[in-house]
Amino acid sequence: MKDKQDIALKALLEVTQAINANLNEEQLYRIYQFTLQGYLHFSKAALYAWETPDQCLRKIPQSQRSQLPMSMDETCRQLLADIHTPVRVAQTQLPSIFKVYDWVVPVIHQNKALAHVFLGTYGEEEIDLEFVQTLSNIVLVAIENKRLVRKQIEQEALQRELALAQKVQRMLLPSKIAHQDKFDLAVFYQPHRNVGGDFYDIIGINEEEMLLCIADVSGKGLGAALMMANFQASLRAIVKNTYHLPDIIHQLNELVYENIQGENFITVFLAHYHFGKKQMSYINAGHHPPFLYSAGRPVQRLSRGSTVLGCFCPLPFLEVSTIEKVEKALLLAYTDGLVELHNAQSEQYGIEKLEQFIQRHHHLPVDDFVNALLDDVHRFCSNPLPHDDCTILCCRFF
Incomplete structure (x- = not known):
């Protein structure tokens, strides 16, 4: 024993x-x-x-x-x-x-x-x-x-990397907006996770012209964020050489197609505004249609342009739309994370409710408008957890 x-x-x-x-x-x-x-x-x-x-x-x-x-x-x-x-x-x-x-x-x-x-x-x-x-x-x-x-160590390291990626991504988004004496802007940006695939940019061309862009990568998380960072860098590089909307979209599509190789796609709304002429030209490449409210006109959905970027090269069709006399106007651009939020009955907030909200509240200052919109969405959805990245870009032209 x-x-x-x-x-x-x-x-x-x-x-x-x-x-x-x-x-x-x-x-x-x-x-x-x-x-x-x-x-x-x-x-x-x-x-x-x-x-x-x-x-x-x-x-x-x-x-x-x-x-x-x-x-x-x-x-x-x-x-x-x-x-x-x-x-x-x-x-x-x-x-x-x-x-x-x-x-x-x-x-x-x-x-x-x-x-x-x-x-x-x-x-x-x-x-x-x-x-x-x-x-x-x-x-x-x-x-x-x-x-x-x-x-646990791996998760902590990943969280540190994501926090750094979030900081870098927010640094890439514009902090100073040109021509603020000629228009007003309010932005709400909330990634689904630490980082996301939504993107917006305001690029001043000269004293009279600017470009406005909002985009959304299919997918979420770090992969979508990396794709969007590459997209932003490409947009900035292209704009240094041309302000012609069709040229910008064609070049972006070629770059996205080469990088993504059909696995994902990017929706884009790109607009050019001339302050002196009060004129807006735009291309919508598969993005949820922004809304434009001008005094004395019904609310317009800006839906014309092309298909999503990254799926076809060359693009099968492309159309530039121009709107005259865009003054005392409100432009609302957004990503699908806004309108696809749903309530307990699985009803989405949707485009129709968003258009009705614009008709009721278009007179508000842009900051108040965005806050009121978020309150309206939260009331409808009972403060749901977001299931996608969400970006709201509200611009008022004086």
Whole structure:
């Protein structure tokens, strides 16, 4: 009895020292296998660890000559999931390849199976399966904790990267607007996550002209944000050489098509405004139609132009629309995250409600207009969680 206790203590000490030495997972598995066979005198040992409920992978033995499968198939996973106490392998319905082992021992922690250990014995030698469970539990819990700590570190690193990406993205959005003595602007920008695929820009051409752009990348998150950052850089580079709307859209489409290769697309509304002529020209490339309210006119939906960018090269059609006498006017551009917000009955806020809101509140200063619009949306939707990026661009021309 004393010999068995000494052996158990030596095995426990070996495992504890390995854990305290902060060895990696593979090293811990090797120490564990050595302990089972070297100290506890099992003839062979194999361990399958549950990575997820649908994934059970072999961790030991590491030998390339092992005939055991690297992962359990669905049938074997179901059979193992029903094993909650040590049982002889011969009494299970596991495939014959596992019958070279005598026992299968589950390792349970907080009612969760961490692993199943297969053990071979020498004849009828007495074995302590309860101690095997305890020892295995110590090793597997240590490995599980390492995995959780690593996952937490990775998540924290990702959060830091996303926070930096958010800061960079907001720096790329315009902070100073040209010609503010000739028009007023209010913007609401809220990405679905830390970063998003919405974009807007106001570019001064000269004392009398400006470009206004709002765009939306299909998709969300960091990938969409990177695509949009590239789009913004491309727009700024193109505008240095030309202010001609068709040229800008064609060049943007070519760049987007080459970069995205049909996997995503970008919707764009691009407008050119001349303050002296009170004239607006625009191209809508598949974007939700902005609204234009001019004194004495009904609300207009600016929908004409082309299809989305990035799907066809060259674009199958392109039309520039020009509107004269745009003065004392309100322009409202937005992304689909606004009108697709819905209430508890799955009813979307929608374009019709947005147009009705403009008809009632077009007289408000732009900041008050945007705040009132957000209040109206929240009342309709009961403060829902946004499921997409949302941008509102409200511009009043004096």
